[in-house]
Amino acid sequence: MARLDVLPVARSHEEPKTSRCSGCAVRDSALCASMSDTELTALRVIGRRRIVPAGQIVSWAGDASTFCANLVSGALKVTATLADGREQIVGLLFPGDFVGQLFTDETTLTVTAIVDTDLCGYPRAAFETLLGDYPRMERMLLRRTMASLNEARERMLSLGRKNAQERVAGFIFDLAARAGSRGADGLLHVSIPVSRGEMADYLGLTIETVSRQLTRLRTNEVIAFANGDRVCTIKNPEELSEIVNPD
Amino acid sequence: MARLDVLPVARSHEEPKTSRCSGCAVRDSALCASMSDTELTALRVIGRRRIVPAGQIVSWAGDASTFCANLVSGALKVTATLADGREQIVGLLFPGDFVGQLFTDETTLTVTAIVDTDLCGYPRAAFETLLGDYPRMERMLLRRTMASLNEARERMLSLGRKNAQERVAGFIFDLAARAGSRGADGLLHVSIPVSRGEMADYLGLTIETVSRQLTRLRTNEVIAFANGDRVCTIKNPEELSEIVNPD
DNA sequence: AAGCAGAGTTGATCCCGGTCAAACAGCAAA
DNA sequence: TTTGCTGTTTGACCGGGATCAACTCTGCTT
Structure with missing residues (x-):
């Protein structure tokens, strides 16, 4: 079950703090830098701000991949886990980074806030559609994904050698x-x-x-x-x- | 120096076997699957087939990133290396896989043929332009890059834990x-x-x-x-x- | 101030995987 | 056949990092 849309209340006993993403500081993010007003508006329409407290899990491995997000402030860790509990952090995400797995129905990774984190979340399907309508956004995401891949490969060298x-x-x-x-x-x-x-x-x-x-x-x-x-x-x-x- | 455009002759003493990519079997590749004739034609215009013999280096880490390619048949390894020679294979590429680093001027990884390999290579700049003109191709590449990223993260778990x-x-x-x-x-x-x-x-x-x-x-x-x-x-x-x- | 819980440090020991070395197998050339 | 080369296997040994455990430090609660 995806957790981007539900702020867990077990500890804080607070209602989810979500709201239409109206300013979103997204222009500061790498995903949205140099984006036109039209594009920003399109993003805002489907975006919803969410505050995730430190330690909270944003999305569990195995969840349906229904949401993605733009990290506005804070930090997230992306972890892969073995059945016996061994854990590997496969990525750290900071402001401006893109969060989520597109083009797949099930996530395989767990995303957790390591400090209080402010996200601007989008329904995955709507976001994917948007990408098709705004090629510049898609290009931007492609760039970032390739950068992440390079980073991942750098880390393979570190972990392996x-x-x-x-x-x-x-x-x-x-x-x-x-x-x-x-x-x-x-x-x-x-x-x-x-x-x-x-x-x-x-x-x-x-x-x-x-x-x-x-x-x-x-x-x-x-x-x-x-x-x-x-x-x-x-x-x-x-x-x-x-x-x-x-x- | 990029090696996609030059088939090294040190061992084989043969001239580079390149030719306009006319059939290219690209339709079989994941990058080009379900591609329209228009798109395929655009690709063919800038594509050049190249045969790389087993063991040959396709591109050195540190080369200018001037070429990318579609792997038609064979297999490549992508390696990261430390100054003292320690080496890590960060990816294996098989038919249909995309080869190369876009949006960056210098490569950080070495690509080597592990068996005789048939590539359809494109000048990087032309390919990037093409992506802008054909959003479906860009989407396809984004999908594949995200898949590669997931694979890379899976391997981090393996290498780390x-x-x-x-x-x-x-x-x-x-x-x-x-x-x-x-x-x-x-x-x-x-x-x-x-x-x-x-x-x-x-x-x-x-x-x-x-x-x-x-x-x-x-x-x-x-x-x-x-x-x-x-x-x-x-x-x-x-x-x-x-x-x-x-x- | 005392007590407690969680994070970090330090110590003692063990074992998995690295290192070095030798044997072995396949294959091509002489 | 022999020779040599290259890739693979096997053996002996060692050491880096894991494991288990004790201890310290900090902040928080009472």
């Missing part, structure tokens, strides 16, 4: 490249948006190994932690880069 | 599902189109581990080999299935 040290360092490195901010000290600061467990599920490792590799990086003064475990300072970018891309 | 036994069994299983043929004995026979080394690069393992897992499957009479190492008979599908999808 890199050791724990390289994977953890690479994760920090990628985060820094994507969302690092330079502090007053001139050093890159990175907010790590996921727990150790999620890092492990993303990197194909265990929590303990991730933790050990992080302390190793810290001990070698490649990185340092500030404000608890979730903010990381890159003290030695050259060394980090060397670990990520060894000769 | 499955053990050697599960990966090897899963590989045989997938091959059987895709291209198995039932013999006179009622058993599924599968032709394995790749070497042990390529299996290892695909599965994120070493040659030795792949070999050991195959002999283990053979010893347990789950599979058997016929005609050397490249044809495999599935003697116990239930057991194989159990290994692939444990509780």
Whole structure:
């Protein structure tokens, strides 16, 4: 059963906060950047905003694929799971990313909010029709899908051939490249948006190994932690880069 | 340097066998299935057939992305490589599959023929333009790209969370599902189109581990080999299935 | 302040898969 | 036939990361 249309109330005891998507900030999203007013309007007509609280599941593997969405703010994880519970995060989604599986009736992946997340959801069928009517949107989606595929392939290399040290360092490195901010000290600061467990599920490792590799990086003064475990300072970018891309 | 337009002659000492793609068998390909005559003609105008012998590299990582192609017959492997030589096969391509990276100026992956392969190649720019003119083709490509992405994510789960036994069994299983043929004995026979080394690069393992897992499957009479190492008979599908999808 | 729960770290140990090396099989050329 | 080359199998050994367990740290509740 798809969960994009139903905000689960088990914990919050609140009614779903959905509304016609009128502003939607979609113009900020990569899917809709450089989109004409006509196209934006068409999207708005079928769009509905939804707030998904952190930890909440957006869509279960096995659900009918009836919805897709545009991620407005927050972050989602896309996970594949084995029958015995082993789990792999196969994608992280950030603002502007497209959410959902088109052209298929059943989803095979679970989508979960890792922080409070704001989605602009569309019925899948209506969205697919829309794509046919607005080729520029379809082109945009094709671009993004190909980019996702390249990213997925990059991660196959990591999962198949890199050791724990390289994977953890690479994760920090990628985060820094994507969302690092330079502090007053001139050093890159990175907010790590996921727990150790999620890092492990993303990197194909265990929590303990991730933790050990992080302390190793810290001990070698490649990185340092500030404000608890979730903010990381890159003290030695050259060394980090060397670990990520060894000769 | 892209190699789709140049058939390397180092070994064969033959001139490139290219020709205007007049029949192209493209209608058989998934990309072009159910395509109108107009669309097919447009494709033919920019298409050129190319025969790539087994082992030949079609395109190097780092090449300018100037060509894409439709795989007519044969098989290609798409590999990602680390600076120190570690290699991961991130995709196998079979007849009907689309080859190439669109919307990007530089390729990051190497494409190699694993058997003699027949391609119908297109200049990337012309192909991208064509996609804009024929939305049905673009839709088709979007479908296929999304399917590839799903496949890539499935493989992330395998590379990140499955053990050697599960990966090897899963590989045989997938091959059987895709291209198995039932013999006179009622058993599924599968032709394995790749070497042990390529299996290892695909599965994120070493040659030795792949070999050991195959002999283990053979010893347990789950599979058997016929005609050397490249044809495999599935003697116990239930057991194989159990290994692939444990509780 | 005490108690508690969840996340993260650290330690001890084990085992799967990597590494290195040798044997083996198939095949083509001499 | 022999020789050599390449791909595959098998053996012995080792080490990186998993597993199990204890401990620390933080924030939250009472």
